[in-house]
Amino acid sequence: MKVDIIFPEFFTWTWNYSYGLVDAADQLGVLNQYINLGFATDRDIYELGDTSADAIIFVGGCEHSSILHDSPAKRELLKNIKAKKLAIVVESFEYDMYDKKQFPDIERHGEETYKNAELFTHIVSSDEKDVDNLKTAFPYLDIAWMPQCVDIDMFTPREVSNRKGCCFIGSLYKKRRSVLERFNGCGIDVAVMSNVGVPFLNYRIWKSLKKRFDKIFLQRKIERKYKKISETIYKKRKYFNTRTLNNIYNKFLFNVNLPGPHKGFTSRVFEILSAGGVLCQPFPKGRDKTASLFNDMEHLIYYDVDNFHEFVEKFQALSRNKKKLQDISYNGIELVRKKHSCLVRMEQLIDFLKNGAV
Incomplete structure (x- = not known):
């Protein structure tokens, strides 16, 4: 054929x-x-x-x-x-x-x-x-x-031992902002790379700035303030180059995926796992085939936005257990490379x- x-x-x-x-x-x-x-x-x-x-x-x-x-x-x-x-x-x-x-x-x-x-x-x-x-x-x-x-040749996994913090890459829809509020309220700071030109900006800083400036002015202000970083991050328009995207996934201890319009698993799930990132992923309710692709605490970390307390307990325990995080990272890499x-x-x-x- x-x-x-x-x-x-x-x-x-x-x-x-x-x-x-x-x-x-x-x-x-x-x-x-x-x-x-x-x-x-x-x-x-x-x-x-x-x-x-x-x-x-x-x-x-x-x-x-x-x-x-x-x-x-x-x-x-x-x-x-x-x-x-x-x-x-x-x-x-x-x-x-x-x-x-x-x-x-x-x-x-x-x-x-x-x-x-x-x-x-x-x-x-x-x-x-x-x-x-x-x-x-x-x-x-x-x-x-x-x-x-995912094109596995685009990503190079690294050890988790030197990573810190959490990161989310994507658009900050209203629903996603409400979930970020819950992370923040539990003492979990999430660095945000959003579609308003905010590279590695702490969510609380982003939120306070957004209250004072309209979106266009905010974007210009942030891009001026972080001009050097922005030039490194943006290959053209708002797209990342592969090396930078890989570095982002490997820079942070946890990569957070937030609820979005796609009810299956987006390409971001497979990219993060291929890069060796430890992924915190909303559980895909009502989609049994999708949920069975990866095992909780083996390949990634599932969380339920309606039961956030349970996730926070897992998160805090894992933050102190780099060996377990390395195992999750390795298992995710192996499964994605083998099946996806x-x-x-x-x-x-x-x-x-x-x-x-x-």
Whole structure:
């Protein structure tokens, strides 16, 4: 089997997710061609109709690749391509009303996925409830649950002995800020690398500044104050380069993942574990397959936002036990490299294309 791999520009994140899949396909001898849609033209899209590949893998093909299906002619072309067409849904869109208010993009991602799913023959999602919903809506498609993955060559683990403190990288949605408040209230300081240009800023400092300045002024003030650090951290726009991201994950004793719009495990989970970070991860309630990927206190540390007292006790005990933390770090590295690398996931995608969902 030969495959084409198509992905939108922003999936060339510095942790190399899309190119990791391309490299994996090349290693397996199944790569026909790849197209980064950030550099593609309409002509490139129409030429997919003449591909010699047996299958085409579209990363974010439903919800993040509008150039593929932004006209009736393109939709007709995509639908009539003879090769098998697999869309990897990278966003979660199964939500309740609270999430809808917190994360309005969820509704848009869901609408785009449902609108475009019929253009493909196979769909993969890392949120098992999304898979159930899609199977109900599109019983004639091959649809499967498959966790996200990581390009393990992008990360170099280090010993935990010299690490200190906690860090979170990501956008500070209202729901996430409320959880950070709980960390802070329990005496657990979390350094925040957020999308407002605040490198390694203590959350309490960030909060006090935000009260006094509007978001735009805050961003400019912080970037001036931390100009040298910002220049080191930002490769272009707000993206990290791989070396810096790896250093962040290895700088802190704990890497905290906060609740977000994705109800499965995001790529951040696999990145942190691949880098040897000790991950504090919200327990994925109602998603048994996802929860079973890793064991609490063996590969990572689960916490329940509704039972924070139990987590604080675990956290305080582990903070004094570097040997246990090193074991958790090592176990996480081993499991991710064994089961969740881009190479392993590409093998599973090829098997899915050949044999359908198990």
